[in-house]
Amino acid sequence: MSKFIPLSIPNFEGNEKKYVNDALDSTFVSTVGSYVNKFEKALAQYLLVPNVAVCQSGTSALHLALIEAGIGQGDVVLVPPLTFIAAVNPVKYQSAIPVFIDCDDSFCIDPIKLRSFCEEECHWDGNQLSYQGKAVKAMIVVHVFGNMADMNAIMEIAHTYNLKVIEDATEALGTQYTEGEYKGKFAGTIGDFGCYSFNGNKIITTGGGGAITSNDPQKVDHIRFLSTQAKTDPVFYVHDEVGYNYRMTNLQAALGVAQLEELPEFVLRKQHNYDMYKQYLQDCEYASLKEFRPGTSSNKWFYSIEINRNVIKAPMKEIIQRIREKGIETRAIWGLINEQRPYRNEITYKITKASYYAERILNIPSSTQITEEDIFYVSEEIKGLFEEMRND
Numbered sequence: 487m488s489k490f491i492p493l494s495i496p497n498f499e500g501n502e503k504k505y506v507n508d509a510l511d512s513t514f515v516s517t518v519g520s521y522v523n524k525f526e527k528a529l530a531q532y533l534l535v536p537n538v539a540v541c542q543s544g545t546s547a548l549h550l551a552l553i554e555a556g557i558g559q560g561d562v563v564l565v566p567p568l569t570f571i572a573a574v575n576p577v578k579y580q581s582a583i584p585v586f587i588d589c590d591d592s593f594c595i596d597p598i599k600l601r602s603f604c605e606e607e608c609h610w611d612g613n614q615l616s617y618q619g620k621a622v623k624a625m626i627v628v629h630v631f632g633n634m635a636d637m638n639a640i641m642e643i644a645h646t647y648n649l650k651v652i653e654d655a656t657e658a659l660g661t662q663y664t665e666g667e668y669k670g671k672f673a674g675t676i677g678d679f680g681c682y683s684f685n686g687n688k689i690i691t692t693g694g695g696g697a698i699t700s701n702d703p704q705k706v707d708h709i710r711f712l713s714t715q716a717k718t719d720p721v722f723y724v725h726d727e728v729g730y731n732y733r734m735t736n737l738q739a740a741l742g743v744a745q746l747e748e749l750p751e752f753v754l755r756k757q758h759n760y761d762m763y764k765q766y767l768q769d770c771e772y773a774s775l776k777e778f779r780p781g782t783s784s785n786k787w788f789y790s791i792e793i794n795r796n797v798i799k800a801p802m803k804e805i806i807q808r809i810r811e812k813g814i815e816t817r818a819i820w821g822l823i824n825e826q827r828p829y830r831n832e833i834t835y836k837i838t839k840a841s842y843y844a845e846r847i848l849n850i851p852s853s854t855q856i857t858e859e860d861i862f863y864v865s866e867e868i869k870g871l872f873e874e875m876r877n878d
């Protein structure tokens with residue numbers, strides 16, 4: 487069999503089968519069942535927060551957070567250009583208006599541009615920020631690839647301008663500050679709302695799934711209520727609000743409980759594998775491994791190399807194809823969201839870094855079960871290939 491090293495695959499080395507079978511035996515396969523509650527409690531314990539609601543996906547988590555934050559038609563939400571599009575789509579679900587703010591070298595929102603947008607482009611009446619007459623109410627901060635955004639600077643701006651902060655921590659479960667004001671705090675537990683995803687490619691998976699927390703535990707209760715069709719009476723069908731069918735199922739949660747048991751080990755492996763790549767790629771002349779924010783312990787979910795475009799000029803598609811011929815799966819960073827068809831006419835603010843990185847960043851294999859031998863192989867093949875390609 488020829489070699490194939492996947493980009494990122496799930497890992498079921500623990501109690502997954504046991505708990506899923508147990509959930510099946512209980513006949514509770516839908517949104518009621520003991521694993522749903524267990525998973526919420528275990529997540530809350532892990533994240534050091536009082537209340538977590540689990541739901542169907544990271545996307546539905548973000549949607550519920552926006553609803554709970556009071557975002558509605560015509561409100562402005564500040565969003566990132568360089569991430570997975572699901573971080574921004576829920577803004578449209580609410581008929582709100584996204585404004586794209588550039589990233590910095592962490593790929594996360596640039597607090598300097600964020601501040602200058604608020605100061606120079608918006609009007610502040612001492613209570614409400616507005617942009618072209620529309621209320622600017624919130625921002626979605628994505629911790630890209632598990633790298634913590636600059637939350638100190640971001641929260642300061644949010645407090646100055648009365649903006650709600652919705653953290654998209656879908657890629658960053660397990661990332662936390664080790665220094666400073668937020669020491670010990672996990673990504674997703676600093677802003678007003680934190681959203682997580684358990685899709686198949688994330689650090690832990692439930693097949694599909696998500697979770698939400700908030701600095702206000704009552705808001706989490708209300709989110710859970712909205713996610714279960716907003717049923718007011720436990721027996722009779724009384725509904726005082728428009729609800730959603732967004733609750734996680736017991737089958738998914740059974741998988742989640744098992745996966746969460748392994749999360750600390752997965753984080754350690756991702757960190758260790760990153761260190762090995764760093765060692766093997768340090769003499770790579772035409773690409774460099776991107777760092778994670780100092781003062782944090784990142785889950786190092788995805789590893790990124792930045793390609794030196796002064797030397798390697800081939801289109802990203804060709805680079806990926808040629809690495810694929812060596813049996814290695816890699817992936818280009820996303821295309822900019824503001825360039826996708828539904829967002830082409832939206833407002834953007836000083837987008838330069840996002841475009842720069844869109845052409846240069848390649849993600850390399852990062853599964854928790856990757857071997858040192860494979861990490862060495864990937865590193866050597868990439869170095870060799872770039873050496874060949876510099877002459878093209």
Ligand SMILES: *Cc1c(COP(=O)(O)O)cnc(C)c1O
Pocket residue numbers: 542543544545546569570572573628654656657682683684685694695696
């Ligand atoms: C995965 C992801 C989401 C969406 O999560 P799903 O569970 O797939 O709905 C949202 N934002 C970012 C940045 C993601 O990586």
